[in-house]
């Protein structure tokens with residue numbers, strides 16, 4: 001028997017602050033074949049471009065196996081950085097040279113590097129109420145103090161942010177950053193208006209803040225024109241624009257990139273050197289090959305069509321099965337729909353009952369750093385098949401009606 005006497009006391013303060021993710025905990029349930037899950041924000045596995053990955057990988061291994069299987073530079077493959085820089089210019093109309101790009105192991109690493117670079121224990125970071133708990137978890141683990149700012153139909157409410165900034169500045173408190181998912185936000189699916197984006201960028205300048213712009217869903221736009229990224233609106237080098245191939249290619253590849261001011265990218269690169277030396281080399285070559293053959297763009301077009309169909313399918317079911325008094329939004333892209341239940345229904349209790357009936361979703365409270373949101377929940381249409389979505393919504397509709405009566 002191993003006696004762990006005192007080992008718990010040896011954990012660092014950072015390790016003691018870590019909390020398990022609500023979704024990872026749900027994974028155990030979701031893995032059961034009888035469970036219908038609207039919980040995880042995972043891509044639909046039936047859309048992974050298996051054949052093309054196989055074909056490109058075979059060609060790459062024949063042509064350049066030694067490079068694929070070797071260490072690479074921490075910044076990432078130069079040609080891949082050039083490709084992302086070209087795309088950044090296409091999207092934002094702003095000059096972007098490849099020195100601003102850092103390839104990362106998932107956008108989770110991009111955010112982690114950004115937080116390590118800028119946040120000391122006790123520094124204040126503003127975030128949405130609600131927001132993605134993966135990010136707030138890593139900010140808190142590194143000692144950042146989170147302050148929530150309500151998110152409404154137009155994204156984070158920057159008027160309220162300004163009011164909070166003003167109040168804290170008067171008390172001489174160190175405010176460092178804003179963490180925001182401006183497009184098809186996780187969990188609400190909402191998109192920040194361009195007016196609020198401009199306002200946020202101007203506040204960052206006025207109060208000397210960094211913005212962590214987490215943007216993994218931007219390419220999954222199903223309708224209307226794109227809204228400019230915060231990065232493209234910023235003229236003072238305060239935005240770290242974090243992207244990902246997880247939702248548009250494959251999360252298992254763990255491949256993502258960020259764009260920042262050159263000196264910031266350099267600082268994050270030096271931090272990354274000490275963490276994982278370089279990101280996955282076969283995945284980098286594969287992604288580059290997909291872009292060169294124009295396969296990635298083609299793939300994204302088919303993803304958007306597919307997810308639009310699933311979103312509409314879920315929305316129609318909600319209209320049909322959910323009773324009056326339950327509200328939800330119609331996202332213009334991404335993976336999520338946000339549901340507000342009548343106040344007499346607690347989403348966590350509904351989840352317990354739903355999981356007894358083999359249906360799961362994420363109760364909203366996990367996305368609120370102030371532990372509010374008891375009557376909210378997130379539904380994802382990305383991973384489940386249409387028959388599974390239908391079964392899940394039928395059960396949820398029945399349980400909600402039962403609770404209301």
Ligand SMILES: Cc1ncc(COP(=O)(O)O)c(C=O)c1O
Nearest residue numbers: 041106107108132186244246256
């Ligand atoms: C808002 C947001 N940021 C970051 C991530 C993590 O993505 P990655 O796989 O690129 O690390 C997710 C994943 O669900 C997310 O929703």
